[in-house]
Amino acid sequence: MNNFQYSRASDVADAIRLLAADPGAKLIAGGTNLIDLMKENVERPSRLIDISRLPLREVEETPDGGLRIGALVPNSDLAYHPLIEQRYPLLASAILAGASAQLRNMASVGGNLMQRTRCSYFYDTTTPCNKRSPGTGCSAMDGLNRNHAILGTSNSCIATNPSDMSVALAALGALVHIAGPSGLRTIALTDFHRLPEDKPHLDTNLGSGEIITAIELPPHGFARNYSYLKIRDRLSYAFALVSVAAALELEGNAIGEARLALGGVAHKPWRSLGAEAALRGQAATPDHFGRAADLLLQGATARSHNGFKIELARRAVVRTLMQATSATPQSQAHKKIA
Amino acid sequence: MNAYVGTPTSRIDGRAKVTGAAKYAGEFAADGLLHGFVVEATIARGRIARLDTSEALKVKGVIDVLTHEHRPPLADKDEAWKDEVAPEKGSPFRPLYDDRIKFNGQPIALVVAEDWETARFAATRVRVEYEQEAFATDLESERGKAAEVDQPHKPRGDAAAALTHAAIRHEADYVLPSEHHNPMELYATTAVWDGNGGLTVYDKTQGVQNVQKFLCSVFGKKPDEIRVISPYVGGAFGSGLRPQHQVVLATLAALALKRSVRVVLTRQQMYGLGFRPLTIERVALGAKPDGTLDAVTHEAIAVTSRFEDFSRNDTGWAEQLYKSPNSRYSHKLVRLDVSTPSDMRAPGAATGVCALECAMDELAVALKLDPVELRLRCYSDRDQSEGLPYTSKQLRECYARGAEAFGWSRRSPAPRSMRDGKELVGWGMATGVWEALQMPVAARIVLTANGHAEVSCAASDIGTGTYTIVAQVAADALGLPIENISVRLADSSLPQAPVEGGSWMAASSAHAVLGAAEEIRRELARYAKAMPASPLAGVDVPDIILLDGAVAKAADRSRSVSIADAMRHGQVERIEKEKLNEFPEDKSHARNTHSAVFAEVKVDEELGVIRVTRVVSAVAAGRILNTKTGRSQIMGSVVWGIGMALHEETVTDHRFGRIMNANIAEYHIPVNADVRDIDVIFVDEPDDRINQLGIKGLGEIGIVGVPAAIANAVYHATGKRIRRFPITLDKLLE
Known part of the structure; x- marks a missing residue:
């Protein structure tokens, strides 16, 4: 672990000022990922700016009928918030599919968006990794890549984003509210994380000196026909090999609006508007779901150990859409897959 | 006599453990305690060309950085480094001994x-330059270099010919991966300096x-200069049989600095210790159509280090x-650039x-026989290697x-024939077997006139329940309530005990206690008989028992003192x-524990997700001293067996010779949901x-057979x- 300075931000503006004053500084809220990375000497912040006491813990209804979630709301509080449980159960389910109760109690919503990849080479400072040390190469490309990305990869990185919550947020069309030196801005969650391209050290489009202040959920929560299915190497407390967030609007068996996002397969939650468009107006049948899955997985490429993910993702998409259709969402407590 | 033995007595140390009163090696305090942090090699083989500690030494709070170039003397003969568990052949690893790098993660x-944080920070400031050498860590690519080691089992008959002529034959490779123990408690040592060159080492x-003798020989100390204490152990599972790096390093630093020093390994660093070696198991079975066997051959090819030949009876x-x-058996080793x-x-x-029992299942399928029936048809009432009957089986x-x-x-024999909704249901079984060993152990009992006894022995309780069974045996043998028994264990100054392992400690410690209690009984009987107008006058000493705090005639308990x-x-x-x-010398019988394990899985075939929904483990292991702690041992073993079957694997990137999942987020063990x-x-x-109490030991038997079932x-x-473990979902989807 590196030696670091510690500051406590008095308000959001103070956090932004402190960030601007020290390019090596990092924000810390729950610290569930950052402190691990510091112990591994992967992250070496010169300063930790503690934002955990900032007043960003509210869940408020927005004028248009959506919700605004403060960036510091703990993951578990959000998952069990009555408005989330009632109106956005897909989000609650995805959060509860992730980590452990202890981690969810500590982790903040904003921090969840900022968690870094679990690529084992990224974690091991003795191996080359473009994400950790730009220009050193990617060890996973021809190494142990069973857990790695099949979509949106580049020649410099095949890491995945490990968040479950983000997958649901992507499907729900969430927005991210950001404050920074040049004021406030809002971007779609699907534009918040980026693909690795030739700059895999950048996980997100958050600018320097910027801070997430809130997540906004649009009014439509898909509370009736949804499911979050996470496939992993044990039945709980493991990162996704593949996860699927599915949400449908059904009239009889006809699909109105459809949302579909994948986790564990790319550098960001993977959503395809084309796949969703292909579902609209169709009957909710396994065939149509399979076609949507094929569209969603278009361009998927396998490395030496992760080829199974392509077929697994396809099957998981179909199953999750079936669960959503029958309004029998995957339980995160009972591990039998519906 | 048996108020406690055989009952579900609760752990006598349970309260101390759950309240935190029980102290573990890394929790002992000492005046002016210093903290050590280990710097590890990041290459698999070569030498240290340059080790620059100057930046680390500049960090405020750093006292010293010990290296092979800067340390007190260490023994230079292999014999001095051989602890009681060290492999016979080889040269044990010596931390900070010289510039050689023998494995990645070497201290x-x-x-x-x-303080510890300062040590950890300064460790990142130690600069190392290596001269790297070509290395190999991959068993499968080095398989051709396997060399045979001695095995106790001689061939019988002509297995090769019998296999050739067998009506039904099954032959396959089963691959069992490397695994790490991952006990909950991290490896830790607190070496307390006594001011006069002596140390009390909490390890x-x-x-x-074993640790005490090892430290004395490595550091050239007299037996009374080093005392080793380990009152509680938060799991070890074999990883604590040999003295580990941290105890050498903490002792080294304490002697160098003449201060008390604590060294705690991180979870990641514990992957530089020992491990279950990756083993390719080739099993061939030849059978008659009636399901009796003509031939068994079993060849194992396992990993060892370049410097020690570690092998066990696979x-x-x-x-x-x-x-x-x-039958024919062979065990081969491939020496690689890894720790032993x-x-x-x-x-x-x-x-x-695991391999044998998977192979038997495959044979049962080939023979169209029920797997249990096949095992009954092949059942052996003798250990065939020496032709011996069992003490019990x-x-x-x-x-x-x-x-x-x-x-x-109710099992339907055909594969894929049982379902529960979307899930396929599978029922499998396997046999387990282990040895019933007993080792020389001594115990001391001090009985005081107030009816309180203290039992002491150097044996460890590694979480298995030794404290409790020792108290149970003593309470019964002395005729006292268990509350009147206190137990001291795991202090090198106490009566002799070997390492706790191999499932031998229950039988061994219990009979030491029984022996000491017997001497106390005789002495009490003599005193009681000699009393004026003694109610025991004329009663022979063998007819006198200890019961309810009294010395009594066995046949007439009203006659008591x-x-x-x-x-x-x-x-x-x-x-x-x-x-x-003392155990009767008996070379005419084999001693083993056995089990039959039955498992139910439910598999979502489309997604490859496996759930182990039921396991029944029926264990025959002689007398069970404590049915509560015994049950816990078997349950823990079954959980581990689930991990062996489905989860556990230490993964190495052979380009770097480095373990890439050295943490318990990525090295999977079963969680509650599994x-x-x-x-x-x-x-x-x-x-x-x-033995007198009929005890066989339970430490190992519970895991054997579970992964195969x-x-x-x-x-x-x-x-x-799936013959390559663990059975992860990608293998099922292939």
Whole structure:
């Protein structure tokens, strides 16, 4: 672990000022990922700016009928918030599919968006990794890549984003509210994380000196026909090999609006508007779901150990859409897959 | 006599453990305690060309950085580094000894600072330059270099010919991956400097006297200069049999600096210790159409280090289990640039029996026989290697009781023939076997006139319940309530004990206690008989027992004298007896524990997700001293067996020779969600031949057979035979 300075931000503006004053500084809220990375000497912040006491813990209804979630709301509080449980159960389910109760109690919503990849080479400072040390190469490309990305990869990185919550947020069309030196801005969650391209050290489009202040959920929560299915190497407390967030609007068996996002397969939650468009107006049948899955997985490429993910993702998409259709969402407590 | 033995007595140390009063090696305080942090090698083989500690030494709070170039003297002969568990052949690893790098993760420096965070920070400031050399860490690519090691099992008959002519033959490779123990407690040592060159070393270990002798020989100390204490151990599973890096480093630093020093390894650093070696198990079975065996051959190819030959009995277990006129076993090692493997729960058997029992399942399929029926047809009443009968073997009863509890008769034999909604259901079974060993252990009992006894022994309690069973045996033998018994363990100054391992400590320590108690009984009987108008006058000493705090005639308990009265008349305040256990010399019988394991899996075939919904383990292991701690041991073993079957694997990137999942987020063990119903059945197995109490030990037997039972259940569910463990979903989807 590196030696670091510690500051406590008095308000959001103070956090932004402190960030601007020290390019090596990092924000810390729950610290569930950052402190691990510091112990591994992967992250070496010169300063930790503690934002955990900032007043960003509210869940408020927005004028248009959506919700605004403060960036510091703990993951578990959000998952069990009555408005989330009632109106956005897909989000609650995805959060509860992730980590452990202890981690969810500590982790903040904003921090969840900022968690870094679990690529084992990224974690091991003795191996080359473009994400950790730009220009050193990617060890996973021809190494142990069973857990790695099949979509949106580049020649410099095949890491995945490990968040479950983000997958649901992507499907729900969430927005991210950001404050920074040049004021406030809002971007779609699907534009918040980026693909690795030739700059895999950048996980997100958050600018320097910027801070997430809130997540906004649009009014439509898909509370009736949804499911979050996470496939992993044990039945709980493991990162996704593949996860699927599915949400449908059904009239009889006809699909109105459809949302579909994948986790564990790319550098960001993977959503395809084309796949969703292909579902609209169709009957909710396994065939149509399979076609949507094929569209969603278009361009998927396998490395030496992760080829199974392509077929697994396809099957998981179909199953999750079936669960959503029958309004029998995957339980995160009972591990039998519906 | 048996108020406690055989009952579900709660752990006498349970309260101390759950309240935090129980102190572990890394929790002992000392004045001016310093903290060490280990710097590890990041290459697999080569030498340290340059080790620059100057930046680390500049960090405020750093006291010193010990390296091979800067340290007190260490023994230079291999013999001095051989602890009681060290492999016979080889040169044990010596931390900070010279510039050689023998494996990735090898300790190469110890930063010692006023506090742990400073030491950890300064460790990142130690600069190392290496001269790298070509290395190899991949067993499968080096398989051709395997060399045979001596095996105790001689070939019988002509297995090769018998296989060639067998009506039904099955032959396959089963691959069991490297695994790390991952005990909950991190490896830790607090070496307390006494100011005069002596040390009290609080260490996480399975054997305090082993560590004490090792430290004395490595550091050239007299036995009274180093005392090793390890009152509680938060799991070890074999990883604490040999003295580990941290105890050498903490002792080295304490002697160098003449201060007390604590060294705690991180979880990641513990992957530089020993491990269950990756083993390729090749099993061939030849059978007659009636399901009796003609031939068994079993060859294991396992990883070891370049500097020590570690091997265990993977291959010989069919000698105990299945009658066959012809057999051949061989064990080969491939030396690689890794640390030396070590014992891990049921070493050899957990892996070798897994392969054998998967192969038996495949043979049952080929023969169209029920897997239990096949095992009954091959049942061996003798250990075939020496042709010996068993002191006891209730394995038939294990099959029967386990099958009944599981509902095995309702199994539909064809694979893929049982379903529960979307899930395929699979029922599989396997046999388990382990040795019933006993080792020399001494115990001391001090009985005071107030009817309180203190029992002491150097044996460790590694979480298995040794404190409790020692108290149970003592309470029964002395006729005292268990509350009146206090137990001291795991201090090298106490009566002798070997490392706690191999399932031998229950029988060994219990009979030491029994021996000491017997001497106390005789002495009390003499005092009681000598009392004026003694109610025991004329009663022979063998007819006198200790019961309810009194010395009594066995056949007429109304004739008794209280212990306090007997001791008063004997004019003694305390009676102290120390006794080494004694076991009858018996080379005419084999001694083993057995089990039959039945497992149910439910498989979502489309997604490859496997759930182990039920396990029944029927165990025959002689007398069960404590049915509560015993059940816990078997349940824990079953959980580990689930991990072996489905989760555990240490993954190495052979380009770097580095373990890439050295943490318990990525190295998967079962979590609560992976563990459902576990039913433990202890089958009655009276055994008055093996030892006085009929004890065989439970530490290992519970894991043996579990991974095979699950793998066989997965086959029954899906029709897919996965022979490369763990059975992860990608293998099922292939």
